[in-house]
Amino acid sequence: MENQDKIICSELFQKQRKVEVVLYPAVLAWKEIEKSSKRSSGTSESEHVQTVKVCEIVAVHKTEDEADAQLRSHPKRINQPSQQYPHAFTVSYVRRTRQHLWRCADVTFHCADQQICEQWVQVINEQLSLLTNRPKNLLVYINPYGGKRRGERIYEQKVAPVFRRAGIFTDVIVTERANHARDHLKMEANLDDYDGVVCVGGDGMFSEILHGLVTRIQTDHGVDQNQPDAELVPCSLRIGIIPAGSTDCICFATQGTNDPVTSALHIVVGDSQPMDVCSVHHNGVFLKYSVSLLGYGFYGDVLTDSERNRWLGPARYDLSGFKTFLSHNYYGGTVSFLPADDNVGHPRDKLQCRSGCRICQHKHSSKDEHDEASEEKEKPAEDSDRGWSVIHGKFIAINSASMSCACPRSPKGLSPSAHLADGTTDLILVRKCSRLDFFRHLLRHTNNDDQFDHWFVEVHRVRKFRFQPWHPDLAPLEDASEHPESPDLSPISSLQETYDDRTAESSWNCDGEILHHTAIQVSVQCQLIRLFARGIEEQQDAEVAV
Ligand SMILES: Nc1ncnc2c1ncn2[C@@H]1O[C@H](COP(=O)(O)OP(=O)(O)OP(=O)(O)O)[C@@H](O)[C@H]1O
Ligand SMILES: CCCCCCCCCCCCC/C=C/[C@@H](O)[C@H](CO)NC(C)=O
Numbered sequence: 322m323e324n325q326d327k328i329i330c331s332e333l334f335q336k337q338r339k340v341e342v343v344l345y346p347a348v349l350a351w352k353e354i355e356k357s358s359k360r361s362s363g364t365s366e367s368e369h370v371q372t373v374k375v376c377e378i379v380a381v382h383k384t385e386d387e388a389d390a391q392l393r394s395h396p397k398r399i400n401q402p403s404q405q406y407p408h409a410f411t412v413s414y415v416r417r418t419r420q421h422l423w424r425c426a427d428v429t430f431h432c433a434d435q436q437i438c439e440q441w442v443q444v445i446n447e448q449l450s451l452l453t454n455r456p457k458n459l460l461v462y463i464n465p466y467g468g469k470r471r472g473e474r475i476y477e478q479k480v481a482p483v484f485r486r487a488g489i490f491t492d493v494i495v496t497e498r499a500n501h502a503r504d505h506l507k508m509e510a511n512l513d514d515y516d517g518v519v520c521v522g523g524d525g526m527f528s529e530i531l532h533g534l535v536t537r538i539q540t541d542h543g544v545d546q547n548q549p550d551a552e553l554v555p556c557s558l559r560i561g562i563i564p565a566g567s568t569d570c571i572c573f574a575t576q577g578t579n580d581p582v583t584s585a586l587h588i589v590v591g592d593s594q595p596m597d598v599c600s601v602h603h604n605g606v607f608l609k610y611s612v613s614l615l616g617y618g619f620y621g622d623v624l625t626d627s628e629r630n631r632w633l634g635p636a637r638y639d640l641s642g643f644k645t646f647l648s649h650n651y652y653g654g655t656v657s658f659l660p661a662d663d664n665v666g667h668p669r670d671k672l673q674c675r676s677g678c679r680i681c682q683h684k685h686s687s688k689d690e691h692d693e694a695s696e697e698k699e700k701p702a703e704d705s706d707r708g709w710s711v712i713h714g715k716f717i718a719i720n721s722a723s724m725s726c727a728c729p730r731s732p733k734g735l736s737p738s739a740h741l742a743d744g745t746t747d748l749i750l751v752r753k754c755s756r757l758d759f760f761r762h763l764l765r766h767t768n769n770d771d772q773f774d775h776w777f778v779e780v781h782r783v784r785k786f787r788f789q790p791w792h793p794d795l796a797p798l799e800d801a802s803e804h805p806e807s808p809d810l811s812p813i814s815s816l817q818e819t820y821d822d823r824t825a826e827s828s829w830n831c832d833g834e835i836l837h838h839t840a841i842q843v844s845v846q847c848q849l850i851r852l853f854a855r856g857i858e859e860q861q862d863a864e865v866a867v
């Protein structure tokens with residue numbers, strides 16, 4: 322960067338070393354100025370330049386208290402360099418550590434002149450005020466009962482201090498019952514007072530916030546959510562997720578970690594990540610929205626069983642997962658789907674959705690394609706099925722993953738290449754197979770092997786799908802799609818005794834909530850909401866060249 326880019330430049334002290342500090346429009350940089358006996362000028366510049374992007378500065382504060390305190394406690398040290406520079410200011414900024422973790426780091430600069438110190442604080446604050454994407458007022462909902470019941474503590478100890486440092490004002494509501502946050506957002510909250518809503522809890526709590534906010538916006542705009550083809554109005558308020566639940570899949574899949582401080586910092590810097598939302602209907606009646614997993618069969622049964630053991634906290638999913646695996650149930654039904662266009666890739670293409678994802682950006686700019694497609698609803702009934710594929714079968718699991726669904730249990734997720742904001746969901750059909758085969762499939766969620774590379778698994782990227790469980794009287798006697806060479810190798814007859822595959826129905830797990838209908842119609846609403854996130858960063862950002 323050239324001299325003319327400099328907003329302010331001073332020689333200051335940092336940790337007993339003399340440094341040249343420069344503020345450029347987008348970067349704060351400092352480098353040590355070493356004393357050199359060889360040079361007549363007495364100084365030389367070391368090559369090592371440290372930089373912080375202005376957009377990753379959390380705050381700047383005058384630190385006169387610290388300097389004064391040092392002087393008061395050690396008056397004899399007046400000749401030490403730092404005491405010749407009694408005025409100081411501290412810049413708090415985002416520091417990346419391992420595995421997508423962000424931390425708030427501080428660097429303090431000392432100077433001799435009070436005016437210079439104040440000038441630095443002022444110009445940095447002026448630069449920060451140009452960052453208009455940063456929230457100033459947030460509405461925070463805390464679920465005190467999510468996960469290990471640490472929501473309030475996590476917020477007070479790890480998040481509130483970061484918000485305070487960044488000068489963010491908050492209104493905090495600790496929920497008193499399930500759906501408290503949803504109802505407050507739907508009917509009471511004055512949304513004009515806020516730049517965003519923060520959810521402290523797990524995926525279920527996020528689901529409450531999502532429903533409260535999306536429903537409120539549709540009501541305010543007179544949109545009827547019961548119409549499956551209604552064009553929903555996107556939410557202008559962003560949602561921040563402070564993970565304090567059991568799975569925290571939505572947080573993990575959008576920032577690469579489920580760490581409260583990292584989430585707080587993504588909120589402070591004003592990140593924005595658009596996200597798809599699936600709307601779920603039953604016979605023209607709106608049921609729910611989903612952003613992560615809609616799972617019938619295995620994940621529906623795991624959730625149903627785990628709800629009975631909520632007191633176990635996150636461990637309830639392990640117990641129920643094990644029991645459900647042993648039960649080895651499968652369910653008959655018909656799945657119909659409308660495949661996505663080719664330009665959004667394929668679930669097995671290994672093009673993972675990352676920060677600034679091209680596929681998600683492309684989709685955003687090609688809204689016209691959707692408008693054309695939505696004209697389908699004008700066509701006669703028989704034409705409305707054009708382009709749809711239909712699959713009948715017995716399934717151990719039917720999963721629709723609108724994002725990767727990565728979480729600590731499965732770091733690559735249910736569909737590793739699913740995209741956050743491409744207007745599609747990955748429909749994964751796991752057909753009836755042996756228990757051993759299903760175990761192999763599950764195991765691949767935890768390692769690098771391809772979980773779709775099995776004869777009994779198929780995966781489609783779709784814009785819409787429907788599911789109809791088989792009516793007991795109409796169910797075919799045998800499923801022609803079953804693999805003849807792979808009989809169940811390890812039947813556990815005692816667990817199967819009461820199981821009748823002609824009448825059995827599972828339930829849908831909708832982002833951790835149970836749906837009360839099994840026949841559903843699902844439609845992806847492209848980029849309906851935005852999070853305070855940026856997607857998973859590819860790698861640590863290289864230092865900015867100055
Ligand atoms: N004050 C409250 N009392 C009881 N239940 C609540 C309260 N506030 C919210 N809930 C409900 O608690 C349920 C679970 O919350 P949450 O998602 O935070 O944790 P979790 O289920 O442990 O985590 P995950 O969803 O990530 O598996 C949600 O469905 C939410 O509606
Ligand atoms: C033999 C080892 C098998 C391990 C199998 C691990 C597979 C884990 C996949 C987890 C995907 C979770 C998707 C997210 C679902 C959430 O919406 C929901 C609510 O938090 N959580 C669950 C567990 O249903």
Ligand SMILES: [Ca+2]
Pocket residue numbers: 597722723724739740741742743744745746
């Ligand atoms: Ca998607």
